[in-house]
Each structure stands twice: as C-alpha cells, then as structure tokens.
Amino acid sequence: MNIQTLLLAKFKAALIAIGAPENSPAPLSRSTRAGFGHYQFNGAMALSKVLNQKPRDIAQKLVEAVDLKDEAEKLEIAGPGFINIYLNPLWLAQQLQVANADNRLGIEAEKQQTVVVDYSAPNLAKEMHVGHLRSTIIGDAVTKTLEFLGHKVIRQNHMGDWGTQFGMLITHLNDKLAADGVAETALSDLEDFYRAAKVRFDSEDGFADRARENVVKLQSGDSECLSLWKTFVSISIAHSEQVYDKLNVSLKRSDIMGESAYNKDLAATVAELKSSGIVVESQGAQVAFLQEMADKEGNPAAYIVQKSGGGYLYATTDLAAIRYRNGVLGADRTLIFTDVRQSLHFKQTELVARKAGFINDNQSYEHCPFGMMLGSDGKPFKTRTGGTVKLAELLDEAIERAEELINKRESDLTAEERKVVADKVGIGAVKYADLSKNRTTDYIFNWDSMLSFEGNTAPYLQYAYARIQSIFRKADLDIENLQQDIQLDAAQEQLLAVKLMQYIEAIEQVASEATPHVLCSYIYELASLFMSFYEACPILKEGIDEKTRNSRLMLALLTAKTLQSGLDLLGIETMKKM
RNA sequence: GGUUCCAUAGCUCAGCUGGAUAGAGCAACGCCCUUCUAAGGCGUGGGUCGAAGGUUCGAAUCCUUCUGGGACCA
Numbered sequence A: 001m002n003i004q005t006l007l008l009a010k011f012k013a014a015l016i017a018i019g020a021p022e023n024s025p026a027p028l029s030r031s032t033r034a035g036f037g038h039y040q041f042n043g044a045m046a047l048s049k050v051l052n053q054k055p056r057d058i059a060q061k062l063v064e065a066v067d068l069k070d071e072a073e074k075l076e077i078a079g080p081g082f083i084n085i086y087l088n089p090l091w092l093a094q095q096l097q098v099a100n101a102d103n104r105l106g107i108e109a110e111k112q113q114t115v116v117v118d119y120s121a122p123n124l125a126k127e128m129h130v131g132h133l134r135s136t137i138i139g140d141a142v143t144k145t146l147e148f149l150g151h152k153v154i155r156q157n158h159m160g161d162w163g164t165q166f167g168m169l170i171t172h173l174n175d176k177l178a179a180d181g182v183a184e185t186a187l188s189d190l191e192d193f194y195r196a197a198k199v200r201f202d203s204e205d206g207f208a209d210r211a212r213e214n215v216v217k218l219q220s221g222d223s224e225c226l227s228l229w230k231t232f233v234s235i236s237i238a239h240s241e242q243v244y245d246k247l248n249v250s251l252k253r254s255d256i257m258g259e260s261a262y263n264k265d266l267a268a269t270v271a272e273l274k275s276s277g278i279v280v281e282s283q284g285a286q287v288a289f290l291q292e293m294a295d296k297e298g299n300p301a302a303y304i305v306q307k308s309g310g311g312y313l314y315a316t317t318d319l320a321a322i323r324y325r326n327g328v329l330g331a332d333r334t335l336i337f338t339d340v341r342q343s344l345h346f347k348q349t350e351l352v353a354r355k356a357g358f359i360n361d362n363q364s365y366e367h368c369p370f371g372m373m374l375g376s377d378g379k380p381f382k383t384r385t386g387g388t389v390k391l392a393e394l395l396d397e398a399i400e401r402a403e404e405l406i407n408k409r410e411s412d413l414t415a416e417e418r419k420v421v422a423d424k425v426g427i428g429a430v431k432y433a434d435l436s437k438n439r440t441t442d443y444i445f446n447w448d449s450m451l452s453f454e455g456n457t458a459p460y461l462q463y464a465y466a467r468i469q470s471i472f473r474k475a476d477l478d479i480e481n482l483q484q485d486i487q488l489d490a491a492q493e494q495l496l497a498v499k500l501m502q503y504i505e506a507i508e509q510v511a512s513e514a515t516p517h518v519l520c521s522y523i524y525e526l527a528s529l530f531m532s533f534y535e536a537c538p539i540l541k542e543g544i545d546e547k548t549r550n551s552r553l554m555l556a557l558l559t560a561k562t563l564q565s566g567l568d569l570l571g572i573e574t575m576k577k578m
Numbered sequence B: 001g002g003u004u005c006c007a008u009a010g011c012u013c014a015g016c017u018g019g020a021u022a023g024a025g026c027a028a029c030g031c032c033c034u035u036c037u038a039a040g041g042c043g044u045g046g047g048u049c050g051a052a053g054g055u056u057c058g059a060a061u062c063c064u065u066c067u068g069g070g071a072c073c074a
Helices: A003-017 A044-051 A055-065 A089-101 A130-148 A165-178 A190-203 A207-219 A223-247 A259-275 A314-328 A340-355 A391-408 A415-435 A458-475 A491-501 A503-513 A517-536 A546-569
Strands: A028-030 A039-041 A072-078 A082-087 A114-118 A152-156 A279-282 A285-290 A301-306 A333-339 A364-370
Touching: A003 A028, A003 A039, A003 A055, A044 A055, A055 A072, A055 A082, A082 A089, A089 A491, A089 A546, A114 A130, A130 A152, A130 A223, A130 A333, A130 A364, A130 A391, A130 A415, A130 A503, A130 A546, A152 A314, A165 A190, A165 A207, A165 A223, A190 A207, A207 A223, A223 A391, A223 A415, A259 A279, A259 A285, A259 A301, A259 A314, A285 A340, A301 A314, A301 A340, A314 A333, A314 A340, A333 A340, A340 A364, A391 A415, A415 A458, A415 A517, A458 A517, A458 A546, A491 A503, A491 A517, A491 A546, A503 A517, A503 A546, A517 A546
Parallel strands: A114 A152, A114 A333, A333 A364
Antiparallel strands: A028 A039, A039 A082, A072 A082, A279 A285, A285 A301
C-alpha cells in the first residue's frame, strides 16, 4: 500500500470533479511539519488563475469533492490554500496489520522491467582499492532494491580484464612460472606483482619488446598467451571475490562480463556505425562528429571509436556492450555506476548509440555518477604515504576499530560472538557512511563519525534492531504468530505508524533515481521514531494491559522487519544481540 | 579556451518535479537511569541557503550574470 499514490489518485479525481483541466499539476507530498498533518496537497494556489477563483475557495471545493472518508480523519485548509491531510488512525492500523501479515511487508511489485546494472568493475591488473568501493556498494544496494520491487535485474560486472598492460603482466607471469613458480603464490599480492612487472618493463633489456609482442599474440588468440592471461584473470577475480564476500556484496562470478567479452564484437560494431554514416574516417581514425554537442563556434565534438592504428577504445567496448545489453539481453533500463569524471563519455556514448539504433526510444541509458571519497583534509583519500588504499585493508581496519569499540563496552557476549558483531558493525559502518550520502557529490571519509553509535550511522541502526529483538526475548511470546489488533492512541504510535507505511515510498525512489541515501534517511527516521515511541509507550512494564502490550509488540515487530528489510537492501547485516 | 558539477549551522550532511517558520546528526550547554539494552530519550542555543539581479501569489529549489572550488574535453 502506497499511501502517497492512493491520495494522489483521489485528489486527481477530485480535480476533475471540480472542473480543473485534465493533467492539472497535482503536488501532493509528505507534510513538512508535524502541525500540517501527514500529507499535504498544494495544488489549489496554482489553479487559481486557471479557474479564476480564489485559492481557498478551490481548496474548499477539493476538500468537499475528494473521497477520503476511510483514509482521512480530517482535512484542513490552511494559509493561502494548503490542504492538510490527517490520516485516520483506525485505517492506518488496518494497513499496518496487512503489512505485518505479508512477507513482503505489503509492498506490491512494480510493473516488471529488465534492468541491466553495471557496477563494481575493478581493473583486474591490480587489487581493488577504495575507488571501487562506491560503485560496488551503491550499485549493489540499487540492484537489490530493484529486485525487491520485482524487476528482472541482470548484474554486469564490466571488469577491466583487457588492454596493453596485460602484455606486461603475462610476460612477467610467464617468467615466474618458467622459474618453477606457482601462479597462486606469484599473484598473492597483485600490487607487488604489478610493480615488479612495471620495473622490468621500464628497465630490463628486451622485456618491454616481449611484452608488446605478447599483447599482439594475445589479441590474435595465441593459445599460450591466452592461457597465461586466463590464469592471471582467474586469480585476480578470486581476489575480488574475497573483497565482495567481506563486503557482503551479491556479485557472483557469473555476473562478470568483462571488457574482453566484447572483443569479438568490436569490428562489427564499428562496421555498423560506418555503414550507417554515423562514423566517418578522419585523420585515419574512425570518428563520430556530434553536432548536438558542438561548442559555441559550431565545431562538433569528436568521439573516436577506432584509433588510426586500428586500435579500439573504451568507447568501442561501451558501444558493443550496449548492443549486447539492449539487443540480446533486452534491457528496458541500463544503470551504470562509475565516478562522475566519466559523465561526458557516457553522454556521448548514449548519443552515438541512440543514433545508431543500438538503444531504442523505450530503453533508458542511465549513467549514475558518484563523487570521490576524500580524506578529512578534503583531498582524495590516500594512505599516510600518499598511496592508494587497498579496499581489503580498509575493511580490515574497519573491523578492527569496531572490535576495539565493542570490547570497551559491557556485554554478556562471548569473545567469538563479539568478533561476529565487530565484523557486521565495522563493514556496516563503512558501507552506510557511503550509502547515506548523496551519490553525486564527493564525501569526506571519517572513521570516528561512521563508527559512532550516535546519530545517522549503521551501528545506531543495528543497535535499534537488536534492542527490539531484546524486547521480544524478554516478552517470551510467539511474536510472529501473535494475533492482535493494532491500536494507535499515543502521538508517538501514530507517527511511527505513518513512517512504517512510507517504506514503499522510500524504496520506489531509490529504484527510480538510483539513490540509496533516500533509504538510509528513511531507516534512520524510522529508528528514531521507534526510539521515541519506546520511551513514551512502555511495552512490557507493569500495569500495561495485554491488549496494549500486544498492539505495541506488533508495532515493534513491523518496525524490526522494516529495519531489517531496509538494511538488507543496503547490504548491511543485522544481529539479534550486540 | 570549451563543457560540466559543486557552494546550506562551527563540522558532516539532508532538503532542489517551486510551497507555510530551511531540517538532521556531531560538537556545545542543560535535563532524564532502584523502571523493557543510557550503544537511549527530552530540551536550549546556533543560518545574509556563496553574491547580485530576474521569473512567480510564493525561490535554498527555476533563469541570467558574477565570485570561489573541483572535474572533464582540447
């Protein structure tokens, strides 16, 4: 049940009934202030000119025309013509019961779309570093949200598994193996391996030439080079999988569709662009000139799909990927999570792909950019010595820091239990700190604030969940099968109830805009409202009659389920005790 | 040079399809534990929404210009 959608439909009908034109704007939103009801309709003012009536008169007519006798307790006209909608607690209670009895929390599936989500995409030549964190966890949260809403989601991990650097890497690997090395051992630290290969490439006689030869051989399908490359890639993927596992991210090996997967399509892609005249030869290269993105003098932007030497570029691979995703996979939407610096590239890519008919008018191509992770000094996040921070090491540090904090607390948990809690709290903290910020801008990474149990953090939310579980343990009842009508008497109960019903509004926005921070805000507000409710409305204390107690337990149960569901969509684990 | 993004409380951030007195958290300062996990709650103070114009009944939100910062393309 989406209350906002329901109210909007009712108001649209009322607009027609009072003679407003079809498709009049119908701004209906959650109220901005407690005194303004739960929802407000603000369309009366704008209609004033169209209908040539006073806004308050229009509001009055709308209030009389709108059919909300079950849903609303009160409609009031305020200020210049705002209509404040106060929901009926009895109706709200019924909706909560429906949600509580449903294993999807009353969330209806959306009309199913096929959505391709391209995220994470590490470069296999090196280890994953902090730069991959945002794409990986934001993409995963959006992916899970889309799946929860009933969409067919196809994950595409567009790994960087191709390019000239692999010539250098497989040459170095070849020599290691020839010297009786074991591939797994040689590649136990990709960073070291890369550095060693680079040193040889730069300074060892003949190495660079061999590396270049091997690139050519690899590209022409030489079996020995291919075998070395496969070994390298496979071990590198295993490194990534360890990080995914630690991060609690849903990507699997079968989701990998690396750059190399499109090799065989590149020539055909360029040929098609040439034959349709979108791409022309210029100084030996194959170029699309984009008049749509011309500068002030009218010079079109140049978008190169094949270099003068015949080499291909990211652009070519991305276009081939579009052909595959939109043609073969049948994507209605494609979401691509990369950093904001690639915005221009994707804008141009979409333009070319649409001209070429690789994307049709019913298909969307959505670049979902994100900003950089910065240190406390506002500069790009680096190690003390200025190097890139390995993602695996960052996550280990998070767990260590969480463990330290947990060990400082009084607790009846065993040492092993505390380790498990530290793992979930540490990883959750890092993910939540990132997910809770607006995707598109840079954000400042800070250990202390993300690991705090106060404020809008993962630990606070995990604690809120654990606290509710503690109530259930103490209640010692079969909570899941408790049969009790919910009654919403106290103001805190009503506020919590309305918030619980708005879960769907939050996740629908996450799905449509690819912005998980909306869900974070929602969960935090929900947890805060629960805490207020819990302070004001005793559950298990003496003197609470059974009906009230059970009703409040039901509210707590739906809160716990909603918290868990929301955190699960964000890829953050909950625990019964902490 | 061209394009584009950003600027909101001391700090970190929401809010931006135009709506009522711009919201949270942290930090500061109070208050609440013999009472369901105080890892909590309640409250106080804190703002020329970078600047100036414009559109509008109404602008943090839309438009223009400017200032400062970042990024991308050349």
